[in-house]
Amino acid sequence: MKLTFLGAADTVTGSRHLLSLGDQRLLLDAGLFQGYKALRERNWMPLGVDAGQLDAVLLSHAHLDHCGYLPALRRQGFHGPIYATAATRDLCDVLLRDSAHLQEEDARRANRDGTSRHDKAMPLYGVREAEATLKQFAALPRDGRLRLGTTDVRFTPGGHLLGATSIHVSQGGRSLLFSGDVGRVGDLLMPPPQVPPAADVVLIESTYGNRLHPAEDAQARLAQILRATFKRGGSVLLPSFAVGRAQALLLLLQRLRNAGELPLDVPIWLDSPMAEQATELTVKHARLLRISASEARSLTDRVRYVTKQAQSLKLASSLAAPRARPAVVISASGMATGGRVLNYLETLAPDPRHHIAFPGFQAGGTRGARMVAGERQVKVRGRWIAVNAEISHLDGLSGHADADGLLQWLRALPRPPEQVYVVHGEPDAADALRGRIQDELGWSVRVPQQGETVTC
Numbered sequence: 001m002k003l004t005f006l007g008a009a010d011t012v013t014g015s016r017h018l019l020s021l022g023d024q025r026l027l028l029d030a031g032l033f034q035g036y037k038a039l040r041e042r043n044w045m046p047l048g049v050d051a052g053q054l055d056a057v058l059l060s061h062a063h064l065d066h067c068g069y070l071p072a073l074r075r076q077g078f079h080g081p082i083y084a085t086a087a088t089r090d091l092c093d094v095l096l097r098d099s100a101h102l103q104e105e106d107a108r109r110a111n112r113d114g115t116s117r118h119d120k121a122m123p124l125y126g127v128r129e130a131e132a133t134l135k136q137f138a139a140l141p142r143d144g145r146l147r148l149g150t151t152d153v154r155f156t157p158g159g160h161l162l163g164a165t166s167i168h169v170s171q172g173g174r175s176l177l178f179s180g181d182v183g184r185v186g187d188l189l190m191p192p193p194q195v196p197p198a199a200d201v202v203l204i205e206s207t208y209g210n211r212l213h214p215a216e217d218a219q220a221r222l223a224q225i226l227r228a229t230f231k232r233g234g235s236v237l238l239p240s241f242a243v244g245r246a247q248a249l250l251l252l253l254q255r256l257r258n259a260g261e262l263p264l265d266v267p268i269w270l271d272s273p274m275a276e277q278a279t280e281l282t283v284k285h286a287r288l289l290r291i292s293a294s295e296a297r298s299l300t301d302r303v304r305y306v307t308k309q310a311q312s313l314k315l316a317s318s319l320a321a322p323r324a325r326p327a328v329v330i331s332a333s334g335m336a337t338g339g340r341v342l343n344y345l346e347t348l349a350p351d352p353r354h355h356i357a358f359p360g361f362q363a364g365g366t367r368g369a370r371m372v373a374g375e376r377q378v379k380v381r382g383r384w385i386a387v388n389a390e391i392s393h394l395d396g397l398s399g400h401a402d403a404d405g406l407l408q409w410l411r412a413l414p415r416p417p418e419q420v421y422v423v424h425g426e427p428d429a430a431d432a433l434r435g436r437i438q439d440e441l442g443w444s445v446r447v448p449q450q451g452e453t454v455t456c
Contacts, residue, residue: 001174001456003201006048007031008424009450011039012207012363013065015424017178018049021151021171025049027057028167028178028203032068032099034337036365043072043124048451052077056138058153059084060180061164062091062243068099071125071133081138083146085155087163087285089137091243091278098242098274100130102338113382156196159183160399161244162285166196175199176456177417181424182401182409184213188248189282190399191290198414201456206425207361208402209433218396219252223261225357225392230266230326234353234389235319239341239368241334242275244399245360247282249330250299251291257302262328264302269315271306271331271340306331312340319354320347334359335366342380349378354389359397364426407436410443419456420445 001021007014007029014033019026033039051073059082060066070082070092084092103123110121140146144155144165150172155165160183167178177199185192229236240246250270256262270276279299282289286296306312312331318324331341336358345367348354362369367378372393377384401409410420420443422430430447437445448454 004453030069031066035363071129085163096130159193206433209429229355242332243278246275316343335368357392359394
């Protein structure tokens, strides 16, 4: 076996790992690079191998940094099958269409405003390419086991997100385990990750490789934010990932409403068509959740939807009015890199009455990371906006295992692997996890470089 690290090797984004098994080539994930501009520009570069020679893509889950490159891969000549769980396929149907639509909109805006460095701005891919890519998804047996020629593949539930898995690949007596994103024990929505089979080589993500989740109660912390903000007449903006995080926030808000800590006259607005669709899929796949089907169905009780961009702009403007009634708004994107959440940042961020609470991980270079770090000005749609609103980081809502959780996942493996590669983390996080694996487990471990090929 040979393994080539085509993404997420020196950063926490762009998950892409090429596994070569003789003449067979399997790509583990096909994610977008996000965050810093230098990373985003990698999305426009060739994959690094002939996409037309790939036999299949094995997809761990539906977040864009793991699946968002698939239509670009198709554009480069990949027309083979994409294997993923049914829930992952359903979520990709939502995410890839939305990603393509936003890229087309960004290109149109750049051409209209003359802000592109090129003669004509082009999207990385469009809606038609996304729709064609969705037809390449292949059904996965319910037990998660797959036979590709002489190669055995097994998908094991990993928590983290609907349909998320680790991926185990074996051939000729050699095996490799790719963690995907490891879910946390005690997640609001998802059960703990299941223990996958033993493997000779393990790829482990390290998003939280140098951090532990805070001990704070996320529900109590959110209640505190709501009380303090409403008291001064402000509204609370929750920039959220549309898939997974938005549903966890809705769950907390419904529980606070039922406990009498969120007044009935304070509206909850969900301004993300994708989050609305993802919530419907959450109910559809309720059997995968740790909450009951009835509580899943109640996620959108008394929630008001914002369906049109014009409605979003109007609501954002109305909340900024001097005597506006308080409200709670959930809007995407979760790191404030784009989408309708920018409508609210423009109007709410300059006003100290309001509170902007970022739930979950903020990748370096994103607008959300800069605001959480304390920057008092951010650039939105070409204009600098003052940040006078209160800013919080609700780190307790992350769907990732923290450093202790990642070590716990590794310790649970049936036997120690011969080699561990630490991927999908910022350099300091990846190296911190590497050190703990070496010192506490005594295993052979290293952090690979982008583009590096190793023999397994």
